[in-house]
Amino acid sequence: MKITIVALRVLDQDSALKFYTQTLGFTQTEDMDLGGMRWLTVAPPDQPELNILLERVGPPFVDGETAAQLDALVAKGAGGTLFFQVEDVRGMFDRLVDQGVEIIQEPIERFYGTDIAIRDDSGNQLRINETTPTNVPWPEDSMTARAQAAAE
Numbered sequence: 585m586k587i588t589i590v591a592l593r594v595l596d597q598d599s600a601l602k603f604y605t606q607t608l609g610f611t612q613t614e615d616m617d618l619g620g621m622r623w624l625t626v627a628p629p630d631q632p633e634l635n636i637l638l639e640r641v642g643p644p645f646v647d648g649e650t651a652a653q654l655d656a657l658v659a660k661g662a663g664g665t666l667f668f669q670v671e672d673v674r675g676m677f678d679r680l681v682d683q684g685v686e687i688i689q690e691p692i693e694r695f696y697g698t699d700i701a702i703r704d705d706s707g708n709q710l711r712i713n714e715t716t717p718t719n720v721p722w723p724e725d726s727m728t729a730r731a732q733a734a735a736e
Contacts, residue, residue, distance in 0.1 A: 676700070
């Protein structure tokens with residue numbers, strides 16, 4: 585079993601498509617009118633088999649009031665989080681800053697690598713990571729730290 589599509593709620597599908605394709609370099613994979621909804625998907629440049637559905641939730645699936653509540657939550661960053669891995673997170677950070685992307689967290693070294701956080705144009709959090717060795721130890725109660733200790 586594998587995951588092939590992940591849904592991400594967005595406030596405006598055209599704007600989200602522009603953000604993900606032009607800012608992040610994703611590829612548009614589908615754009616279909618299914619009657620009650622627009623099926624709009626993109627894929628990361630290095631993972632074409634994983635599609636992200638840029639989902640606009642509204643009637644007839646939920647009523648207008650609920651759609652407005654969902655929009656308010658998404659805009660505040662509660663809509664979802666995607667995690668990405670890149671080879672050069674600091675270079676990616678510089679490019680995103682130059683493009684005016686909202687930065688939540690500048691590069692920081694963690695036990696798993698160097699990490700940044702941004703928001704997409706809808707408010708969703710995106711975490712971008714480079715898995716290079718750092719001097720930050722794994723939390724003692726993590727399975728990785730226990731496995732490392734057992735190997736020593």
